[in-house]
Amino acid sequence: MKKKSFSFSTASVDYFFDADFSYLEKLASKESTVVITDDHVFAKHKKKFKGWNTIVLKPGEEYKVQQTVDVIIDQLIEMGADRKTTLVGVGGGVVTDITGYVAGIYMRGIRFGLVPTSLLAMVDASIGGKNGIDVGVYKNMVGLIRQPSFLLYDISFLQSLPRNEWQNGFAEIIKHACIKDAAMFRHLQQHTLADFRKDKKLLAALIQKNALLKTKVVVADEFEQGERKLLNYGHTLGHAIENMYELSHGQAISIGMTYAALMSQQLKHFSGAEEVIALLHKYGLPTYAEFDGKQAFKVLMKDKKKDNVSINYILLQKIGKGVIQPLLLVQLQELLRSDFK
Amino acid sequence: MKKKSFSFSTASVDYFFDADFSYLEKLASKESTVVITDDHVFAKHKKKFKGWNTIVLKPGEEYKVQQTVDVIIDQLIEMGADRKTTLVGVGGGVVTDITGYVAGIYMRGIRFGLVPTSLLAMVDASIGGKNGIDVGVYKNMVGLIRQPSFLLYDISFLQSLPRNEWQNGFAEIIKHACIKDAAMFRHLQQHTLADFRKDKKLLAALIQKNALLKTKVVVADEFEQGERKLLNYGHTLGHAIENMYELSHGQAISIGMTYAALMSQQLKHFSGAEEVIALLHKYGLPTYAEFDGKQAFKVLMKDKKKDNVSINYILLQKIGKGVIQPLLLVQLQELLRSDFK
Structure with missing residues (x-):
C-alpha cells in the first residue's frame, strides 16, 4: 500500500493506492460509518460489506437525482447518523458523486471517504471533490465542490467490471x-485494452498516474x-x-x-x-x-x-x-x- | 447608508446598514439577477420588485423543504440562470435560508446576497452563512455554511411586520x-417593544448592534x-x-x-x-x-x-x-x- 496526501483549499486528502478494502477499518470505525453502494457492487462483493452499516442504491445514472438523495437522507436520520458519522461511497461515479453530495449537505456537512470501484471513478470521478446530481437532461446541475477525507484504491473491484465500463x-x-x-x-x-486487463501491475501504474495527474490539476485550481x-x-x-x-x-x-x-x-x-x-x-x-x-x-x-x-x-x-x-x-x-x- | 465589510474563511461579506432597497441595483445588475421572495413580502412591497426577475414562494416554514428547492431550481434553469447569475433573497429567515442553500448548490455554487425583511432575519437568520431546509420534524437537517456576498438593510420592510414576527x-x-x-x-x-416600534433610530441602532454582535461571533468561529x-x-x-x-x-x-x-x-x-x-x-x-x-x-x-x-x-x-x-x-x-x- 502506498499513501500520498494532498492539500486542498479547506482540507487534506489521503490517497491509499494498491490497498485492500479491509484497510477501510483503519480509516473509519464500523460503528460510526455508513457505507453507500449500489446493487451491482454489493451483489458482487457481498463479503466485503459484512459488518458495515450499508445503504444500497439502485445502479445507474438515472438514479443520480434528487429523489435518491431524499431516500438516503431519510435513511441516515433513521440510522441515527450524526455530525460524527463518516459516509463512505463504494462504487462508480454515480455512487461517489451522490455520497460526496449527501455528505456535503447532511447536517451542513459531515466527513466522507470514497472507494472507487470502476476504472472511471478511480482515474476521474472520485477525484477533485466535484459532486452532484442531474436535473432532467442537465448533468450535475446541482452539487458542490468539497473534498473527501480519503480515497482508497482496491483494484480487485475491477475484476467484475463490464466491458463498457x-x-x-x-x-x-x-x-x-x-x-x-x-x-x-x-x-x-x-498497448491495447487487453494488455491492461491482463497485467495488473501495468493497470495499477496507469491508474495511479491518472489519479495523480488529475489531482495535480485540481490542487492547482480547485474552483x-x-x-x-x-x-x-x-x-x-x-x-x-x-x-x-x-x-x-x-x-x-x-x-x-x-x-x-x-x-x-x-x-x-x-x-x-x-x-x-x-x-x-x-x-x-x-x-x-x-x-x-x-x-x-x-x-x-x-x-x-x-x-x-x-x-x-x-x-x-x-x-x-x-x-x-x-x-x-x-x-x-x-x-x-x-x-x- | 453605512457600509461595513467582514472577512470570512472563503469570502468577504459587505453589510449595508440604513440603506434603501433601490441600492440593490448597485450590487447586482437586473439582467443577471434572480430575486427570491415570498407572497407576503411581494404583495406588500410590489413596487420595489419592479424590473427584477423574481421567483415568489409560498410563505411559511412549512415550505422550507426540498420540494421548494426543486421548484426554484427548475425555474432557474427555465430562466437561463448560469454561473454568472446572482441570487438575491428578499424576505424572512425562510427565504434567506432557502436562497443561500439554492445558491450554494446550483451549478455547484453561484453568488448571492440577502435583503432581510423581518426583524429575526435582520439580527440573526441572514447572518453567518448557515442555510438549509427542514426534513420532516427535523429543522435545518440539510444545508450548508456558505457566506453571502452582501447584506442590505432597509428597515422600511419592517412597517408591514406582524406582531408575532x-x-x-x-x-x-x-x-x-x-x-x-x-x-x-x-x-x-x-425599554419596551412599543418604544422600538415607535422610534426608528432606536430600532436601527439595536438592529445594527445585534447584526454586528452575531457577525463577530461567527467570524471568530465560522464552522x-x-x-x-x-x-x-x-x-x-x-x-x-x-x-x-x-x-x-x-x-x-x-x-x-x-x-x-x-x-x-x-x-x-x-x-x-x-x-x-x-x-x-x-x-x-x-x-x-x-x-x-x-x-x-x-x-x-x-x-x-x-x-x-x-x-x-x-x-x-x-x-x-x-x-x-x-x-x-x-x-x-x-x-x-x-x-x-
Missing part, C-alpha cells in the same frame, strides 16, 4: 493524455478558474449528447473529443486529430457520430460553462497540450452544423 | 444579550467549533418543541431559554434566571410551558449537536456570559422530566 475509464485516460501527457498518449498507442477547465475536454458536447441519446459517459465524451479535435484542427492548426481519433477507436470507443447539432446546441445553452455570448471550449494545441478557447455561441452553433468530413 | 426577532435579540452583552440586557429592560455554539442558547430544546407544537421560532426558543436559564441555576449557580424570564415576558414571549418532555427528548436525540452519549448544551454563567456545557444524555433526559417549579 472499461471503455468509460479509458475515455477519461485518453482525455488526460490528450490535454496533459504526450508520453502517456504514446504509451496507450503501444476551476483556469487550468481545471482543461479537464472538460470532450465534455461540453459530450454532456449534451450523453442524455439526448442515452450514451454511456465514455461514448459521449469520445464523440465530444473527436469533434473537439477536429475543431482544434480548424481553429488551432492542430495536426494530431487523426491520431486522437485512432486512439479512441483502438480502445473501443465511438468517434464520428450522427447527432442532431441543432438540438445539441440547445442543450449546450444550459451548460454551466457558458455565459450569455460565449462558452469556454477546450481545444488541443498539440497532443499533450490542451488550451481554453472562448468561442462565441454563434460560432459554436455554426461549427455544430458542419460535419467536418 | 416582532416577538420572533426580540427572542433572538434577548438571546444575544443573555450570552454576550449585559449592557444590552439592561437597555432592553429599560462552529466553539464560540459560535453559544448562539444555540435556547435552541436545542427550542427546535425540538418548535415543530412538535407548531410554535413560532421566537416562542419556541423563548421556552428553550427559560428552561436553559433554570438549568443554569441548578448546574451553574446562575442567579439571573428570574430576570431572563421577566425580560422574555416583557417582550410578549412565552416562558414556562407544558410540553411532553419524553417526546421532546426523542426529537432531541436527532439534534445535530449531539453525539452518542452527550450533547453540548448552552447555559448561562451570568447575564451576558453564555457557556458551553456538555451534558450526558441521561442527565438531560432527567432534567427534561423535572418541571423546575
